[in-house]
Amino acid sequence: MSTLLTINVKNYQKQTQNFYFFQEPAIYTGGGPVYSNSLYSLSLGNHDDTGAILTFEVNLQYYAGIQQAHTLPQVGSASGYASASRAVDLTPRSSGSSPNNSTDATVTPLGLSRAKYEEDVQAGAFRINTPIAGSPPYYNVGSAVAVNGGIVLSNFVQANPNSHTDCQPILKYYVQTGWYTPGNVMNFTQSSRSAAGCDFTGGYTVCDVELDSTGKWSVELG
Template identity: 75%
Template sequence: MSTLLTINVKNYESQTQNFYFFQQPAIYTGGGQVYSNSLFSQSLGNYDATGAILTFQVNLQYYAGIQQANTPPQIGASSGYASASRAIDLAPGSGGSGRPNDWTTATVNPLGLSAPIYGEGVQPGAFRITTPVFNSPPYYNVGSAVAVKGGIVLSNFVQANPASNTDCQPVLKYYVQTGSYTPGVLMNFSQSSVNAALCDFTGRSYTCNVSLKSDGTWTTQLQ
């Protein structure tokens, strides 16, 4: 059975609030600027008045993703449309061993990713996506995808370069912020993460309880 990371949110502010969830961008080798998408968004009433808790769950399984887009990434717009993803392993850390399936090769016609195999020279803790020769437009985004609410969402990405390798090292840190971003819509990570609640799952915790206090500050508790 797959492992789920769970974030439970309580709202102690007097008014109903919208919340959205997003992930810290992965560490990329190859490609240019890193972009982030919203993963989930929903409103939540005051806990004392409603007893309501907002639960966000994401599968711990890592996914490589590719997405086709008509234009370069723009904040506030959908990052793309047609997409493909593959469950994938990460290369061993420094001093590690084994032959994980950490390398996938993309195709653009049709759009897809090959079944992952073991690749030499992938950055420790990362997976690799190799892109073919292509001409833009259309554009292609490659990066780290996650399983949320029964679907796969491209969490963060770089614009793919033709005939190149992109190594992606996912980071198991998720954020909760007030506001509304539709899942799959490009957001400004630097701005959104300011004063957001951070759930750091890198220490092998699997649940984070988050409270928005009446004064607008956050508390978080890992378990």
């Protein structure tokens, strides 16, 4: 059975608030600048008035993702359109196993091959091989996650042709007030500065987040 990471949000501000969720960008080797997408967004009323709790669930399974785009990434706009994903394993930090840590991209049709073992992928990462052109249409590759029943490209770089990208995901997620449609590019640095952070790297699976009446966050991991 898959492991779920869960974030439960309570809003104690008097007015209804919009919240969106996003992930710490992975560490990439290969490719250009790293971009982040919103993963989920929903409004939430005052907890005392409504009893409502906003729950965000993400599957701990790692996914490689590829997405076709007509333009370079722009904050506030969809990162792309047609996409594909593939479950992958991360290279362990100790030797002795052969994980399915690599996948090959294709563009006609768009897709990712069944994951296989590749020897020189760095520890904690998976690899996407990209024998594709670097001119429009563009191709985004990176870390995708299964969120609330769907798979979303969480963070990405633009693919270099005839190359590969190693991606080392980070299990840290954020909650922020405001609205970004899932799959739209956001400014990670700006959004994370005053957000509530849920760091699951220590083996935690549940994070309870509260926004109090003064706008201050409280976070409890369990």
